[in-house]
Amino acid sequence: MMKKFNSFNLKKSAAAKAVLSAGILSLALAGCGSDGSDGEDGKPGPIGVNIDSAKSVNAIFTNAAVEAGIVTVDFTLENDNGVAVLGLTKDHDLRFGIAQLAHVTETMNDKDGVPTEYDRGYQWQAYINAEKSPNPDWVPEGESDINPTNQFQANVEKASDCETCFVDNNDGTYTYSFQQNIGNVTTPVEVIYNADYTQRATLELELPSFAANANYDWQPSTGTTDGIQTREVVSIETCYTCHQPDSLEFHGGRRINLENCVSCHTATSGDPESGNSVDFTYMIHAIHKGNSRTTYSPDSPDADENGNIPAPYKVIGYGGGVHDYGKVMFPQGPAADCTSCHVTGENAPVNADLFEANQSNQACIACHTTMPKAYHDPSNENCMSCHIEEGYARSAKEAHGDIMKAYNETQEMSVQFSEIGVDSDGKFTTTVQVLGTDGLPLAAEFVDTGSRIVMAWDSDKDFPSYSEASYSKRRMKLSEGIYDAAANAWVMTYAGIDLPADASGKTFELWSALKICYNNGGYGRPVVEMTDCTTEGVRKVEVKDEPFHFIWSDTGADLDTAPMARRDIIDQTKCAGCHNQEIYHYNNGVNCQTCHTSDKTTKSNASEQYPNAKKPTSFAYKAHEAEGHYLKYAGVGSSTVIKTDCMTCHTDDGIQLGRAPERTWRYGDMLTGEDMWVSSDAGSCMSCHQKYLSDSGKSHIETNGGILDGISAEDVQNRAKETCSTCHSPEKLMELHGN
Numbered sequence: 001m002m003k004k005f006n007s008f009n010l011k012k013s014a015a016a017k018a019v020l021s022a023g024i025l026s027l028a029l030a031g032c033g034s035d036g037s038d039g040e041d042g043k044p045g046p047i048g049v050n051i052d053s054a055k056s057v058n059a060i061f062t063n064a065a066v067e068a069g070i071v072t073v074d075f076t077l078e079n080d081n082g083v084a085v086l087g088l089t090k091d092h093d094l095r096f097g098i099a100q101l102a103h104v105t106e107t108m109n110d111k112d113g114v115p116t117e118y119d120r121g122y123q124w125q126a127y128i129n130a131e132k133s134p135n136p137d138w139v140p141e142g143e144s145d146i147n148p149t150n151q152f153q154a155n156v157e158k159a160s161d162c163e164t165c166f167v168d169n170n171d172g173t174y175t176y177s178f179q180q181n182i183g184n185v186t187t188p189v190e191v192i193y194n195a196d197y198t199q200r201a202t203l204e205l206e207l208p209s210f211a212a213n214a215n216y217d218w219q220p221s222t223g224t225t226d227g228i229q230t231r232e233v234v235s236i237e238t239c240y241t242c243h244q245p246d247s248l249e250f251h252g253g254r255r256i257n258l259e260n261c262v263s264c265h266t267a268t269s270g271d272p273e274s275g276n277s278v279d280f281t282y283m284i285h286a287i288h289k290g291n292s293r294t295t296y297s298p299d300s301p302d303a304d305e306n307g308n309i310p311a312p313y314k315v316i317g318y319g320g321g322v323h324d325y326g327k328v329m330f331p332q333g334p335a336a337d338c339t340s341c342h343v344t345g346e347n348a349p350v351n352a353d354l355f356e357a358n359q360s361n362q363a364c365i366a367c368h369t370t371m372p373k374a375y376h377d378p379s380n381e382n383c384m385s386c387h388i389e390e391g392y393a394r395s396a397k398e399a400h401g402d403i404m405k406a407y408n409e410t411q412e413m414s415v416q417f418s419e420i421g422v423d424s425d426g427k428f429t430t431t432v433q434v435l436g437t438d439g440l441p442l443a444a445e446f447v448d449t450g451s452r453i454v455m456a457w458d459s460d461k462d463f464p465s466y467s468e469a470s471y472s473k474r475r476m477k478l479s480e481g482i483y484d485a486a487a488n489a490w491v492m493t494y495a496g497i498d499l500p501a502d503a504s505g506k507t508f509e510l511w512s513a514l515k516i517c518y519n520n521g522g523y524g525r526p527v528v529e530m531t532d533c534t535t536e537g538v539r540k541v542e543v544k545d546e547p548f549h550f551i552w553s554d555t556g557a558d559l560d561t562a563p564m565a566r567r568d569i570i571d572q573t574k575c576a577g578c579h580n581q582e583i584y585h586y587n588n589g590v591n592c593q594t595c596h597t598s599d600k601t602t603k604s605n606a607s608e609q610y611p612n613a614k615k616p617t618s619f620a621y622k623a624h625e626a627e628g629h630y631l632k633y634a635g636v637g638s639s640t641v642i643k644t645d646c647m648t649c650h651t652d653d654g655i656q657l658g659r660a661p662e663r664t665w666r667y668g669d670m671l672t673g674e675d676m677w678v679s680s681d682a683g684s685c686m687s688c689h690q691k692y693l694s695d696s697g698k699s700h701i702e703t704n705g706g707i708l709d710g711i712s713a714e715d716v717q718n719r720a721k722e723t724c725s726t727c728h729s730p731e732k733l734m735e736l737h738g739n
Helices: 002-006 014-030 258-262 280-292 352-356 362-368 396-411 572-579 619-625 680-692 695-703 713-719 730-736
Strands: 058-067 070-078 093-109 115-126 129-132 151-154 166-168 173-177 198-206 211-218 294-296 308-310 314-316 322-324 414-422 428-435 452-457 475-477 482-484 489-493 507-513 515-518 539-542 548-553 556-558 664-668 675-679
Touching (some): 070 211, 198 258, 352 396, 396 515, 396 539, 414 548, 414 556, 619 680, 664 680, 664 713, 675 680, 675 713
Parallel strands (some): 058 211
Antiparallel strands (some): 070 173, 093 115, 129 151, 166 173, 198 211, 294 308, 314 322, 428 489, 452 507, 482 489, 507 548, 515 539, 548 556, 664 675
């Protein structure tokens, strides 16, 4: 027995020593008679995971109260499985904020110069503020469009600054009493506490690998959280349409909740180094206006033909980093479509329609700047004195709606193809009509005859060959057809191109890039409607209609046989989610592969560094290399869109190597400009990585059967023996690219 006892490793457990000692003692006591009644069982320890080893942490407020100006909140921490997270202390990076949703009025001059009180609705105002002077070390020399000035900034308080404010209840629940007394806030920004107004407490906890945010809204006078005043205008889920969730983690990654953002980015907050407002409404609109943000300055040598000069929105970040949002290219087109972000309807935020309320100038001047046109008085930024329903000028809803009317109407129109066949010379021919919202053919005067119809074949293939047909010959302007006035139709004959000898059985497509003409509106409340295309300055908007696919037979179009469909590599709805109705040219869906094929002839891409360089114009290359899509190495460097998340654009089945070994890619050598043919999988990678391909990366591709130096498509097809898919599964590729 002694031998076995000694083999127990007592060094590893002090508890084991105690157990063994207790056992020996109990044996000794057993020989001394009764030990009396048993003591009470100890209190069970809490069940949970320690915060320093937790893989996830979620913060949830459970209650809040105000007494004599002191705000006290209760909250819990739990992981993604609902297990309590224990061990939070005040010395973790734990911070709290407190704000009030106050009814705001503002006295400004009306359009006649008379001081008038205007209702600005309910606005968040933080109780914790500080006045900040520009840090001279952070103000960059020679930077334009900044005006360093003292500014107020909303802030949060650190739990570690108070010895008695934080209480751990030892069960995953915690209590915090704010250091800021909200009952008498007079400096640096006066905030008058009103128990009937909605109050918001916020929490931010930053840990080494992740952050947790939470907010709690309540009305102190009743203690209720339901049926109280809110200001929920935009859902962060809408932001995620274009933005990756982990790219919207700001201030070092600690702030991730929209509710926390708006309670700090208030109307009184500004950036001292740039002098610009960081009010949330102003800041978001100014950022998204991007490189289109201008102001009127006709005397400037940089003024354009309309007298406007760039007015980029800039913020100087911590350490003096310049965030120049004048380089942002807002992808949504038309930009006047407020519903891109302000989504209303079922499941929308409670106050989603607040953007139509005409209560604030902030969004107006953020986009249009303080003096967008010569006839505006720069000393009066009171847009709402004129721009309201039934006012002197159109409201924002009316003005933006007038722009959108053309886009919305053309979505309800269609293009109809008929009489598809060949003429006496064997040339492809078809008749086309544009049908209006009532389903009847539109008169020719409203259709832009300079717009085109495109015809192509092999449209069912993932990567059709471009070499068989000339791009310039398989698209036709309406003006090149013969107009039939009686039918309001055009007969289109593609005389410049021969059909392939093996056309029978191939899938063909016809798709529209046809445009309808509208007037642009103007002063007052004009009726926006279709307009004769010969009118000067008309707006031309594409008809949005699906491509028409059909099977070709020996005698023409076989409309009884279902055409074969191309595999969906990208999700067009995702493209539209970011780009809306204007993507590039031919804004009728995303049918780019028809022309931008993998073997398309390269074009010049000369630069001072690479005077002979060329680049491919395949769809994959154009999409992957587009400025704004690839912010890891290019673009504005804002990191607010992470293009390397493949699922931003692709379908679930869109990423798989080894699927098209017959495909070849035509690239251009970046130094010499000579054609360079590349094998199937290697070319997919090169569409992103050509600029950054190292010698080791090149060797890896070639060692695994890829071709990077082909002299022709045939050369590549004869030599390529790619084995990329052996290791690079879709799951691994997506994981590597941030999914």
